[in-house]
Structure formats: C-alpha cells, structure tokens
Amino acid sequence: MNIRLFKPSLGEEELQAVKEAFDRSWIGLGPKVNEFEEAWKEYIGCKMAVGVNSATAALHLALRLFGFSKGKKVLVPSLTFSSTASAVLYNDLIPVFVDSDPVTLGISMEDLECKYDKDCVAVIPVHYAGHPVPMEKLVPWARENGLKIIEDCAHTAGGKYQGKSLGTWGDIGCFSFEEKKCMTTGDGGMMVTNDPDLFKDVKAMRWVGIDKDNWKSAQEYTHAARDAMHWFYELKILGWKYNMNDLAASIGLVQLKRLPELNKKRSEIIQDYLEGINGIMGIKPLLPFEPDRYTYQMFGIRAEKRNDLIIYLKSNGIATGCHYTPLSLQPLFKPWGNNCPFIEMEHKRLITLPLHADLTSDEINFINSKLNDWNKN
Ligand SMILES: *Cc1c(COP(=O)(O)O)cnc(C)c1O
Numbered sequence: 001m002n003i004r005l006f007k008p009s010l011g012e013e014e015l016q017a018v019k020e021a022f023d024r025s026w027i028g029l030g031p032k033v034n035e036f037e038e039a040w041k042e043y044i045g046c047k048m049a050v051g052v053n054s055a056t057a058a059l060h061l062a063l064r065l066f067g068f069s070k071g072k073k074v075l076v077p078s079l080t081f082s083s084t085a086s087a088v089l090y091n092d093l094i095p096v097f098v099d100s101d102p103v104t105l106g107i108s109m110e111d112l113e114c115k116y117d118k119d120c121v122a123v124i125p126v127h128y129a130g131h132p133v134p135m136e137k138l139v140p141w142a143r144e145n146g147l148k149i150i151e152d153c154a155h156t157a158g159g160k161y162q163g164k165s166l167g168t169w170g171d172i173g174c175f176s177f178e179e180k181k182c183m184t185t186g187d188g189g190m191m192v193t194n195d196p197d198l199f200k201d202v203k204a205m206r207w208v209g210i211d212k213d214n215w216k217s218a219q220e221y222t223h224a225a226r227d228a229m230h231w232f233y234e235l236k237i238l239g240w241k242y243n244m245n246d247l248a249a250s251i252g253l254v255q256l257k258r259l260p261e262l263n264k265k266r267s268e269i270i271q272d273y274l275e276g277i278n279g280i281m282g283i284k285p286l287l288p289f290e291p292d293r294y295t296y297q298m299f300g301i302r303a304e305k306r307n308d309l310i311i312y313l314k315s316n317g318i319a320t321g322c323h324y325t326p327l328s329l330q331p332l333f334k335p336w337g338n339n340c341p342f343i344e345m346e347h348k349r350l351i352t353l354p355l356h357a358d359l360t361s362d363e364i365n366f367i368n369s370k371l372n373d374w375n376k377n
Contacts, residue, residue, distance in 0.1 A: 051244030055176030276368030
C-alpha cells in the first residue's frame with residue numbers, strides 16, 4: 001500500500017476542457033475566466049466573483065482593498081496556513097495571533113475578545129478543515145468593533161452554515177483551487193463579495209492595473225473598424241500579476257460541475273473514518289466532524305504518542321501530515337507570537353490522515369484496521 005494524503009481527482013473531462021482551450025489558442029486571461037467567475041457566483045450565491053491565481057493572492061488583495069493604514073492590526077488564527085498571516089505582512093499590517101477553540105480548533109471567540117484592541121481593523125476567520133467558524137457570533141461581534149471580515153475559505157468550497165454559503169458571511173470570501181483543496185485548477189483562487197462597490201478596482205488590481213476585458217479587446221483589434229484607439233488603457237491604480245488564466249478556468253468549470261459529488265465522496269469517507277476509529281483508546285477525531293452538514297477538505301485525529309503513531313502509519317504505507325505548526329511558533333512570526341498557549345501545546349497531538357475523493361473503500365478499511373491494530377500493541 002502507498003496511500004497519498006491528498007490527491008486531486010482529475011479525469012478525461014478536465015483533459016478535454018484543456019484541449020478545447022488549446023484549440024481556441026487562448027490560454028491566458030480570457031472568456032473561460034469570465035465564464036468560471038459567473039458559474040462560481042451562481043454556485044456560491046453572491047453578487048460578484050473574481051478569479052485569481054491563488055488564495056494567497058486573494059487574501060493579499062482582499063486586505064489591500066480596504067486601504068488600511070500601515071501598522072494597524074489584523075486578527076488571525078494561529079492554527080492556519082502561512083498565507084492567512086503573510087497577507088497581513090504584505091499589506092504592512094501587524095498580525096495578531098488568536099488561539100484555537102479547544103473543541104473545533106477554529107478561531108477561539110474568547111481569545112478573539114481578549115486579543116482585540118482599538119488598533120485592530122480586520123479579522124480573518126479560517127473555516128479550519130472545512131468546519132465552520134460560528135459566524136452568527138463572530139459577525140455581530142466584529143461589526144460592533146468596526147472590524148472588516150475576510151473569510152479564508154481555502155478548506156471549503158460550497159459549504160453552507162445555517163443555510164448561508166461560507167464566504168458570504170463577511171465582507172469578502174477567499175477560496176483556493178490549489179491541488180490539495182476541495183476542487184482544483186492546478187493553482188487558482190476566487191474572491192467573492194456581496195458588495196460590488198468594494199470590488200470596483202479588484203479586476204485592475206489582479207491584472208497589472210488594467211481593468212479591461214482582454215478577450216473583448218482582442219476581438220476589437222480586427223472588428224471595430226472605425227476606432228483607432230481600441231488598444232488604449234489607462235493606469236490609475238497599482239496592480240499585481242494575480243489573474244487566473246483560461247487553462248485553469250477550463251479545468252475549474254469541469255471541477256465545479258463535479259464539486260457536489262467530490263464533496264459528497266469526502267463526506268462518506270469521513271463517516272467511514274468516524275465509525276472505524278470509534279472507541280480506539282488514545283485516538284479521537286480532530287474535531288466534531290459533521291459530514292452530513294458540512295464539506296471538509298481535511299480529516300485528522302488527535303492522538304497520544306503522536307510521533308510513534310505517525311512512524312507506525314508510515315511503515316504501513318499510509319501518508320500522514322500535521323496541519324499545522326501554529327504560526328505563532330514559526331520563526332517568521334516570532335515578533336508577534338508565543339501567545340496562543342492552547343494550540344501551541346495541542347498541535348503536538350494532531351495527525352492529518354489521507355482524505356481525497358478517489359480513496360477506495362479498501363484503502364479506508366486498511367487505514368482503519370491499522371489504527372485499530374495500533375491500539376492493540
Ligand atoms: C491552501 C491555503 C491557503 C492558500 O491557498 P493557495 O491557493 O495555495 O494560495 C490559504 N489559507 C489556507 C487556510 C490554506 O489551507
């Protein structure tokens with residue numbers, strides 16, 4: 001056995017979509033990006049969606065859109081991927097690390113209130129593993145304190161909480177289509193909002209300052225006969241090279257169509273895990289997974305003797321990981337760290353187990369039986 005931790009689920013249909021982009025010979029920013037943005041907007045149920053080349057870029061631009069002044073503070077969970085906090089540094093802002101809720105491992109509402117001060121301008125909740133942050137509590141609290149809310153939705157795609165899509169509870173939602181996430185475009189991301197005014201500059205910001213439909217203008221190069229200025233654009237704001245391209249969007253359109261099935265498959269696997277590990281001494285699920293209600297990108301456990309168990313699983317061909325070393329312990333973030341005592345200890349018990357839509361029931365049964373055997377040692 002050699003069971004991968006994550007794996008994108010890709011097939012003939014994705015390949016065909018890429019081939020069609022080749023046949024059009026338009027693989028940069030173009031009509032497929034527009035089409036994918038429209039489809040994503042419909043799927044999430046929001047007013048505007050803009051495609052970028054990663055969630056990291058999405059988080060960078062999301063914070064930038066508010067124009068916060070240098071040195072203001074942004075509240076971020078300590079238990080997250082580097083990008084959530086790097087985006088804060090990209091914007092010359094200060095990350096304030098918040099401890100995890102001991103049960104869900106999502107951002108702790110209690111510690112959020114402790115860490116808040118009047119220099120804080122925004123909060124970036126992460127729906128860790130796909131499990132929703134209690135937004136019905138976080139949103140009113142943030143609004144009372146004048147904080148902007150950017151949801152890091154890298155671990156969820158299509159997840160709903162209390163009937164409302166994750167990514168639409170705050171001001172901006174940022175999704176990731178990196179290859180380990182719920183669906184993929186190779187690399188890619190999407191920014192969503194219900195406030196089109198807030199997004200008026202975002203298309204220029206993601207494409208080197210140019211807010212023009214690239215595909216449409218290329219058509220006009222030969223079609224708009226009486227216009228000699230079809231090539232003209234004006235640069236008014238600073239932009240980055242963060243656009244999604246048509247190759248990625250072509251794959252994304254197929255993956256989006258398959259997303260409900262992919263999410264369902266991962267939910268079923270989590271259900272199998274939960275039944276398989278139930279009652280094993282010294283092993284508990286990472287968090288109170290509810291695979292019937294939410295969509296998850298990651299499954300894991302909390303274990304005694306974590307390192308021994310990782311070596312045992314490795315020796316049986318089962319890949320593992322640890323998501324994450326808390327950012328408040330990372331050398332890069334040291335100036336703002338060492339202040340999340342719960343997760344700075346608890347992360348030593350975390351193990352991420354294989355989860356992806358192509359896992360077979362044989363593989364899951366194998367992992368479950370090995371975990372049960374471990375207990376008998
Ligand atoms: C993967 C991830 C990101 C970054 O996504 P990219 O698309 O790879 O830039 C951001 N936040 C979290 C929580 C992630 O897991």
